[in-house]
Amino acid sequence: MTDIRTELSGLVLDNPIIPASGTFGFGREFAELYDINILGSFSFKGTTREARFGNPTPRIAECREGMINSVGLANPGIDAVINEELPAMREVFTKPVIANISGFSVDEYKYCCERIDKEEQVGIIEVNISCPNVHAGGMAFGTSPEAAAEVTEAVKSVTSKPVYMKLSPNVSSITDIAIACESAGADGISLINTLLGMRIDIRRGRPVIANKMGGFSGPAIFPVALRMVYQVYEAVNIPIIGMGGVSCAEDVVEMMMAGASAVEIGAANLTDPYICPKIIERLPVLCEELKINKLSDIIGHAHG
Amino acid sequence: MDGIYKEIDQKLVILSNERIADGVYKMTLEGHTSLITAPGQFINIKIPGFYLRRPISICDYDASGLTIIYKVVGNGTKDLSSMKAGESLMCLMGLGNGFDVSAMGDDVLLVGGGVGTPPMYGLAKKLLAMGKAVTVVLGFNSYSDVFYTSEFEELETSVKDGSMELRVATVDGSVGTAGFVTNCLEGTEDITDYAACGPIPMLKALYGYFEGKAPGQLSFEERMGCGFGACVGCSIKTKSGFKKVCKDGPVFFSSDIIF
Incomplete structure (x- = not known):
């Protein structure tokens, strides 16, 4: 049987499968359906200082082989996450979790990371500097190397946990941003977040999404994500969590060959709530077919 | 698969699919309905060729199947309306709270x-x-x-x-x-x-x-991503806070509603 364990900054995962932030809540909905402890880890719902309703509805749109969301960081706020969500999560998930943190100012990122640093169950902090939904901020940090570095440095100064910067694909040079984060002390890179997209309802002649635009995800973006993981792997020496349209075990292997140490599953959780258990079951079988004895051996294999 | 507590993604077989009004179709489906617990719940249907599922309320159900009535509002429901008896659909079952x-x-x-x-x-x-x-x-x-x-x-x-x-x-x-x-x-x-x-x-x-x-x-309606509370796409503001139409609703008490 193939060893499918992998490692992120000293944290050993039973497998590389991690539900992505924003598609898995705080685990509760999925814990009703299956034992979520089979996962490598999961990245919980992006958390900000204040509770947020998010953007106006409708904020979901169908696309060919994908979807657009403009949920806009709806979350209960850091206090409720620490006081209510994390204790409830501990009842259903016993492994270290990935805390996804967002902010509208450097201070907010710092504040949230300082608070989450004290939470024992958090194994990694994933800092979202790329959400394209919120007019007030987010986007700006992820699109300039200087701003990305500033957030990285600020967050690193308040936590001893590994910090993974989650990058936006909506930039001209993904490697410049990744290098800036690494230089500022990031322990790892998560990529990619959603691609900015839109749909128009031709019957009404108006955008489908109330906020006009939103983040495009799903299988359609996989080749873009894979390309960016491949490029970033060549540019930095810190681990990468690869994501973007991953929908099957074959995609996971491809992502890891491009350079990902672990893989997040996003939109696929929404269309098939059992996609992660299915991939985890299929992965060792696929590895045997491909004559892979140890899954972590293939990380970056495609670079020759 | 190991570790599955509850299988909500059920295969339903189409028994009939007929037009009953202008752009409105009635479909009867056969399959397990044990996850349906109240009138007003809905199913989320995987239509071949479309990424997101389509949430449709349950009209009626018994132990061996259910009836849905849906309106053709776009390409997904248009394809649904051309499906034939004998074809099957994967459906997330028993979603939402329903009427109390x-x-x-x-x-x-x-x-x-x-x-x-x-x-x-x-x-x-x-x-x-x-x-x-x-x-x-x-x-x-x-x-x-x-x-x-x-x-x-x-x-x-x-x-x-x-x-x-x-x-x-x-x-x-x-x-x-x-x-x-x-x-x-x-x-x-x-x-x-x-x-x-x-x-x-x-x-x-x-x-x-x-x-x-x-x-x-x-009972409220909203564009949904998942239909089971994961994506928070279909939120509404209520007197007791932000709620998900798909999971906390679609039925809300008038005392809780903000118009």
Whole structure:
């Protein structure tokens, strides 16, 4: 049987499968359906200082082989996450979790990371500097190397946990941003977040999404994500969590060959709530077919 | 697979799929329905060739299958309408809270507007079986949009006299009372509760009409990503905080609603 364990900054995962932030809540909905402890880890719902309703509805749109969301960081706020969500999560998930943190100012990122640093169950902090939904901020940090570095440095100064910067694909040079984060002390890179997209309802002649635009995800973006993981792997020496349209075990292997140490599953959780258990079951079988004895051996294999 | 607690993604086989009004179709499906616990719940249907599923409310169900009624509003529902008996669909089953019949009194008004009508059928059946009196008011635009009135009439004749009354309104007056459902509310002063599903303006009008008079349970609609509470795409603001239409709803108590 193939060893499918992998490692992120000293944290050993039973497998590389991690539900992505924003598609898995705080685990509760999925814990009703299956034992979520089979996962490598999961990245919980992006958390900000204040509770947020998010953007106006409708904020979901169908696309060919994908979807657009403009949920806009709806979350209960850091206090409720620490006081209510994390204790409830501990009842259903016993492994270290990935805390996804967002902010509208450097201070907010710092504040949230300082608070989450004290939470024992958090194994990694994933800092979202790329959400394209919120007019007030987010986007700006992820699109300039200087701003990305500033957030990285600020967050690193308040936590001893590994910090993974989650990058936006909506930039001209993904490697410049990744290098800036690494230089500022990031322990790892998560990529990619959603691609900015839109749909128009031709019957009404108006955008489908109330906020006009939103983040495009799903299988359609996989080749873009894979390309960016491949490029970033060549540019930095810190681990990468690869994501973007991953929908099957074959995609996971491809992502890891491009350079990902672990893989997040996003939109696929929404269309098939059992996609992660299915991939985890299929992965060792696929590895045997491909004559892979140890899954972590293939990380970056495609670079020759 | 190991570690599965509950399999909500069920394969249902199409028994029939027929047009019953202008752009409106009735589909009967066979399969396990044990996850359905209340009228007003919905299923989320995987239509081949489309990424997101389509949430459709359950009209009626029994141990061996269920009925849905849906309107063709885009390419997904258009493809659904051309599917044939014998074909199967993967459906997330028993989603949403549904109507809480235990919270209802003995004299309930049910209001359905357009494709908000179907869940009222299952609810009416349930309430009648519990021995409650039911007044059903259905609203449509015109005669070509009217559907399921004969099924409701059959229900009316199947129960003892006086326990059910059906009223129909059409905006152009081509069937029943001319106007909106709110033009059909005479004699409903003594109802203990009301339940409604339909367009937001209709829900809002009913909410205003019965405010301070009778409690209501209103079913809401929103564009959904997942249908089971994971993506938070379909949130609404309520008096008790932000709620997910798919998981905390689609039915909300009038006391909790903010219009």
